[in-house]
Amino acid sequence: MSIQNSHTPKITLPENTAEELGKKVVTLEHNFLESGLFSDEKLAILIENYPRDCYLLTTMTEQGSEQVGQSAKQQWFQGDINNLSGQEVLEAIRKGRFWLQIRRMDLHAPEYQDLVNNGLQQVGQMNPAMKNTKHSPSLLISSPGARVLYHVDMGLNVLWHMRGQKRVWLYEAGNEAQFSEQDLEGIVLGETEEDMPYDPEWDKDAQSIILQPGQALTWPFLSPHRVDNLDEMNVSIASDFLNGHVRKRLRVAYANGIMRRKLGRTPRSSKSVDGLVGLAKSVAGVVAKKSKLHPVKSPDRMLSFRLDPENIGEIIKIPEQEQTKITQL
Numbered sequence: 001m002s003i004q005n006s007h008t009p010k011i012t013l014p015e016n017t018a019e020e021l022g023k024k025v026v027t028l029e030h031n032f033l034e035s036g037l038f039s040d041e042k043l044a045i046l047i048e049n050y051p052r053d054c055y056l057l058t059t060m061t062e063q064g065s066e067q068v069g070q071s072a073k074q075q076w077f078q079g080d081i082n083n084l085s086g087q088e089v090l091e092a093i094r095k096g097r098f099w100l101q102i103r104r105m106d107l108h109a110p111e112y113q114d115l116v117n118n119g120l121q122q123v124g125q126m127n128p129a130m131k132n133t134k135h136s137p138s139l140l141i142s143s144p145g146a147r148v149l150y151h152v153d154m155g156l157n158v159l160w161h162m163r164g165q166k167r168v169w170l171y172e173a174g175n176e177a178q179f180s181e182q183d184l185e186g187i188v189l190g191e192t193e194e195d196m197p198y199d200p201e202w203d204k205d206a207q208s209i210i211l212q213p214g215q216a217l218t219w220p221f222l223s224p225h226r227v228d229n230l231d232e233m234n235v236s237i238a239s240d241f242l243n244g245h246v247r248k249r250l251r252v253a254y255a256n257g258i259m260r261r262k263l264g265r266t267p268r269s270s271k272s273v274d275g276l277v278g279l280a281k282s283v284a285g286v287v288a289k290k291s292k293l294h295p296v297k298s299p300d301r302m303l304s305f306r307l308d309p310e311n312i313g314e315i316i317k318i319p320e321q322e323q324t325k326i327t328q329l
């Protein structure tokens with residue numbers, strides 16, 4: 001790949017909001033677009049020949065078609081670009097309802113990774129709570145009308161938006177009715193994915209923000225969220241990361257999950273990560289994880305469609321008995 005880039009990102013924050021980073025929903029401004037990395041031409045070069053074990057292509061049911069209690073498995077399907085050219089994949093995304101996630105940019109798209117590294121470093125300088133040593137950004141290219149189902153990230157996140165418009169729905173962190181401690185434990189223990197059951201009734205109390213090119217969004221840790229694209233192809237980068245508090249909270253949730261499942265005890269909330277009990281649980285979480293007391297298993301992703309090379313924007317479904325597992329690096 002021969003994409004050269006020497007662009008330095010500039011991030012700006014609304015006045016007096018640095019304190020709120022990581023605690024509230026905050027919209028930042030950035031100039032990633034000026035890098036030139038997000039044109040059709042550059043994206044097509046990137047997509048073409050991107051390793052199979054570092055991308056995910058998904059199609060999903062329509063916006064508004066969700067039913068209460070329906071699992072992500074019934075609404076979210078994995079596919080393959082089927083050797084289409086980069087430009088054809090972009091055309092398919094424009095015409096169909098797809099969500100392409102380009103992962104492991106540290107290995108295969110260093111100029112994109114550098115851009116995010118630099119952006120996140122600046123955000124970390126604005127508020128120490130946003131400092132991070134480890135993050136795994138993904139480039140997201142998605143169709144008009146595509147959506148990301150209700151879910152919770154296991155880290156903090158900055159969502160950098162470059163092209164199109166998307167409506168991000170954010171729900172209150174810590175609302176037990178919408179995302180409980182037991183849900184968190186289930187994810188940390190690998191029993192469930194981050195996609196959670198959702199009730200459209202919850203939208204009444206949610207924040208909904210239409211994200212414009214040149215904006216980036218952050219929200220508090222464990223705020224459930226979902227995304228509806230508006231009428232154009234969308235290009236964004238999601239950059240999940242951990243900080244000391246998040247790590248500790250996840251370890252405590254892990255220890256609590258073990259306690260509840262193996263010892264049948266009702267633990268105190270993982271919200272209380274401070275103090276001696278929190279520290280002990282945090283250590284217990286690491287020990288339990290290392291000792292494989294409760295091995296974390298990733299749910300299988302099955303390949304259920306391929307992009308149709310004859311009808312760009314359409315899919316060829318793969319019968320269930322012929323579906324194979326998708327492996328990711």
Ligand SMILES: [Fe+2]
Nearest residue numbers: 151152153225
């Ligand atoms: Fe997310």
